[in-house]
Amino acid sequence: MKKIGASLRLEFPVFAHNVRRCADGVERPLCYLDSAVSTHKPQKVIDKIVEFMSRDYGSVHRGAYQLSVRASDQYEAARARVARFIGSGVRAEQVVFTRGTTESLNLLAHGLTETRLTADKRIVIPAIEHHANFVPWQQAALKADCEIAYIPMCGTSGSDLRLDLNAAAKLITPNTSIVSLAHVGNVLGQINPVQDIAALAKRVGALVILDCAQSMTCFSENPFDWGVDAIAFSGHKLYGPTGIGVLVLRPELLTELPPLLTGGGMISNVTLEESTWTTGTAKLEAGTPPITEAVGLAAALDWLDDVGRSRIHEHASSLASKFAEKLEKIPGIQLFYPGTGNETIVSFRHAALHAHDLATILDGSNVAMRAGHHCAWPLVRQLGVDALVRASFAAYSDEDDIEQAIEAIKEATYLLK
Ligand SMILES: Cc1ncc(COP(=O)(O)O)c(C=O)c1O
Known part of the structure; x- marks a missing residue:
């Protein structure tokens, strides 16, 4: 049976091509948390x-x-x-x-x-x-x-x-x-x-x-x-x-x-x-x-x-839960997450930082997340907001993605203090 997460990531060439030296001089891997918009492709498919x-x-x-x-x-x-x-x-x-x-x-x-x-x-x-x-x-x-x-x-x-x-x-x-x-x-x-x-x-x-x-x-x-x-x-x-x-x-x-x-x-x-x-x-x-x-x-x-669809679901939903738990502790963050433990997506916003600005700052740490209305204007309006940041997890996501994203969000929001 194939290993999931970090080792499976090796099958996706995009990660090898997108390690980036960030503005602080630190080299960071691609933290791709936008698989709900589109997933990357394994070498076998290519x-x-x-x-x-x-x-x-x-x-x-x-x-x-x-x-x-x-x-x-x-x-x-x-x-x-x-x-x-x-x-x-x-x-x-x-x-x-x-x-x-x-x-x-x-x-x-x-x-x-x-x-x-x-x-x-x-x-x-x-x-x-x-x-x-x-x-x-x-x-x-x-x-x-x-x-x-x-x-x-x-x-x-x-x-x-x-x-x-x-x-x-x-x-x-x-x-x-x-x-x-x-x-x-x-x-x-x-x-x-x-x-x-x-x-x-x-x-x-x-x-x-x-x-x-x-x-x-x-x-x-x-x-x-x-x-x-x-x-x-x-x-x-x-x-x-x-x-x-x-x-x-x-x-x-x-x-x-x-x-x-x-x-x-x-x-x-x-x-x-x-x-x-x-x-x-x-x-x-x-x-x-x-x-x-x-x-x-x-x-x-x-x-x-x-790989197995149920294994992907178990893996991605468990990462989403861990991410939501850490995210919730960051001051100013509001989650839009049902929290049943089955979701593979976590949407959120910051009280003082617009979703687009936050996503742009995260990109500076090689963290890819989508921000906006997510092609669901009526939903976003019902939530009483104008935009959300969304993190979505997939078969190749791993615990390091959570660490990298949480660190980057903390840094972005602590700048506001
Ligand atoms: C729930 C849902 N429906 C439909 C679509 C549209 O898919 P596509 O852009 O591939 O046609 C998306 C894309 O994000 C989606 O998430």
Whole structure:
């Protein structure tokens, strides 16, 4: 079994290339605590991409020649690998490749506006979603002239930073046709009660859509076992390349959904008068797909399964807890952390130092953390702040990251005394 943390870090070349001599003359390693935005890539994934591009690259499903056949085989093998990664019972024919979670959710919102939404319907989403699972539904509601209702949090601090299930039960009314939520929140790191919300949605016959952008690295349960109808995620948060996303649909939903993009590769017939679509995943994959990226994603999933998603979760959540414990003791720091021990993310702010300034000072100590609204304006507003700093932990994070980050935060905030 692979070792996790410090020794596993050796598999990620980015760390060897980013040791930096800081302004105080001390050489510091890269303390990368921004894996929720994007993870770094292990050498195995980089090697696979280089190997594919060097030896087997060709366009897919278009050529009779060997390179195209080999590339098509690897592209389709990647689709089957994604299906296996999600769980038993999921078939490759349900896996659509997109360019990311954002595109997957836009594809759904666009298509379902046509097939499901009328003025008497309702969409329900949490009020704390990432914009990728917020704005497309807001737009869909505008287009269909239907209602959109938002599930609130129980409160704005500590263990109240979770979805209010009682409110959800009231908001998911018989006219609700779509419920869309994240599995894991990108700011608070909370694990949403997906099974409970899916049960409420199923009671009224609503579709359940799950944004798994933050959860796929840590959880291996199959969301389709919970009654979920569609899931979306991105390769770049899974130790894989950018430019590749996944949308997995129940077969009936795949048949129902109209394409977001039209053009090559997705048609059954084109005449001067009209065009008709092909069936299956190809209908939703117009144009040249992200071929190299799909092959890279498959390599990343092999790597992830080799390490073990539950081990990554245990490791990253334990580091997050330790970090939160130390952070809390620094004067002026306010945490936005549910503190169940399961979160891999810790968001915080300082009473007298703006989040952007703090993140910029931390960069001076080679500490990389994201600051801002984290693509979740409605959530940040509900918390009564304008920006937060976020630390997020991954398979390659270790105890030294905590020490380096805490030291840097102390130094930055003690300057204010
Ligand atoms: C919960 C969540 N949903 C959606 C997205 C959007 O992912 P992408 O930018 O890869 O499309 C993110 C990215 O941070 C996210 O954290």
